[in-house]
Amino acid sequence: MTYAKLIRISLLFALSVLALFIFFISGSPDWIEKNYASAFFPRLASVLRFLFGWMPFSLGDILYSIVTISILWQIGKFFVRLFHKTDSWAKKLSPLLTAGLILLFVYVYFYMFWGLNYYRKGIEHQLALQNSTFDKQQLIELNRALLIKLNATKEICLQKKDTVMSSDRMFHSSVEGYRELEKKFSFIRYRNVSLKPSLFGRIGNYVGFQGYYNPFTGEAQINTHIPNFVQPFVTSHEMAHQIGYASESEANFVGFLAATHSPDTLLQYSAYLDIFLYSIGNLRAVDSVASKEIGKQLHEGVKRDIRTERAFAMKHRTFLQNWTDAFYDFYLRQNRQRKGIESYNEVTGWLIAYWKKYESSP
Numbered sequence: 028m029t030y031a032k033l034i035r036i037s038l039l040f041a042l043s044v045l046a047l048f049i050f051f052i053s054g055s056p057d058w059i060e061k062n063y064a065s066a067f068f069p070r071l072a073s074v075l076r077f078l079f080g081w082m083p084f085s086l087g088d089i090l091y092s093i094v095t096i097s098i099l100w101q102i103g104k105f106f107v108r109l110f111h112k113t114d115s116w117a118k119k120l121s122p123l124l125t126a127g128l129i130l131l132f133v134y135v136y137f138y139m140f141w142g143l144n145y146y147r148k149g150i151e152h153q154l155a156l157q158n159s160t161f162d163k164q165q166l167i168e169l170n171r172a173l174l175i176k177l178n179a180t181k182e183i184c185l186q187k188k189d190t191v192m193s194s195d196r197m198f199h200s201s202v203e204g205y206r207e208l209e210k211k212f213s214f215i216r217y218r219n220v221s222l223k224p225s226l227f228g229r230i231g232n233y234v235g236f237q238g239y240y241n242p243f244t245g246e247a248q249i250n251t252h253i254p255n256f257v258q259p260f261v262t263s264h265e266m267a268h269q270i271g272y273a274s275e276s277e278a279n280f281v282g283f284l285a286a287t288h289s290p291d292t293l294l295q296y297s298a299y300l301d302i303f304l305y306s307i308g309n310l311r312a313v314d315s316v317a318s319k320e321i322g323k324q325l326h327e328g329v330k331r332d333i334r335t336e337r338a339f340a341m342k343h344r345t346f347l348q349n350w351t352d353a354f355y356d357f358y359l360r361q362n363r364q365r366k367g368i369e370s371y372n373e374v375t376g377w378l379i380a381y382w383k384k385y386e387s388s389p
């Protein structure tokens with residue numbers, strides 16, 4: 028057996044053992060919450076942010092590009108060898124094995140270094156929230172409370188003529204929000220900033236992403252080509268992913284709490300707008316008259332922003348987004364986010380429970 032072959036077989040064996048470990052451990056949320064999500068992961072992610080956060084560009088985006096190209100390269104090699112009559116089958120198939128090894132490595136790395144957070148008990152457990160049921164009246168009250176905050180923050184921003192945020196300010200304010208939130212809940216701890224504009228921003232508009240976390244480098248990428256008032260909340264949302272809230276609803280909820288604890292009104296506005304749109308959507312589903320009534324009371328400036336966001340989405344709507352939506356939906360379901368993309372809406376229930384418990388409103 029050649030040396031290279033031995034390495035490949037040992038690698039395959041080690042990765043398979045780790046993949047099995049992931050499979051079995053994912054069924055133990057208590058163990059994961061205690062040992063992984065609250066101990067191993069936060070330290071690891073903090074080290075990654077320390078190592079790569081200072082780089083002005085997204086290293087993760089470059090790594091993603093390299094991995095994609097390597098896999099395509101190996102697949103290409105396989106097809107070329109397929110038509111080489113002199114090559115043995117072992118030689119023909121070896122690029123596929125290499126591609127498979129790369130994919131298995133990516134899979135194992137992804138779950139060990141972040142993905143296990145999908146199986147934790149999470150924020151609902153940490154804040155001891157009861158998210159089981161809420162009635163229509165509570166939903167109406169939540170929408171009213173968000174409406175008041177939304178209109179008030181918009182008015183303040185307009186009066187200060189403060190409507191556009193630079194990436195630097197966005198990142199700084201979001202970090203400040205997390206610092207404030209940590210004073211209340213010490214387990215929400217964000218150290219070593221690693222926030223970057225995405226290198227794929229313009230492509231991202233057509234594929235349909237606003238931001239993403241890279242588990243391989245601990246960086247959070249923000250799509251800086253989407254409407255400016257959307258970006259600050261995307262930043263807070265991605266930071267929640269960075270500290271171990273993998274599910275979308277958890278990232279929305281933690282991101283919202285952090286953003287609304289920041290003293291920066293424009294960041295607060297961005298968060299209120301995003302969460303308001305979810306909660307009014309929930310209300311529309313059960314009481315369209317009440318949701319219309321609340322919608323009418325929106326500040327003109329807010330209505331303008333909603334129109335801008337819709338026009339932007341319409342302009343960039345392509346068949347690609349249907350594919351990414353379908354893929355992401357599948358991905359979330361695979362990771363126990365049973366409701367798929369709709370799991371974003373869980374946040375409404377948490378917010379009702381949270382306000383009742385910690386802020387006694389609505």
Ligand SMILES: [Zn+2]
Binds near residue numbers: 268
């Ligand atoms: Zn997310």
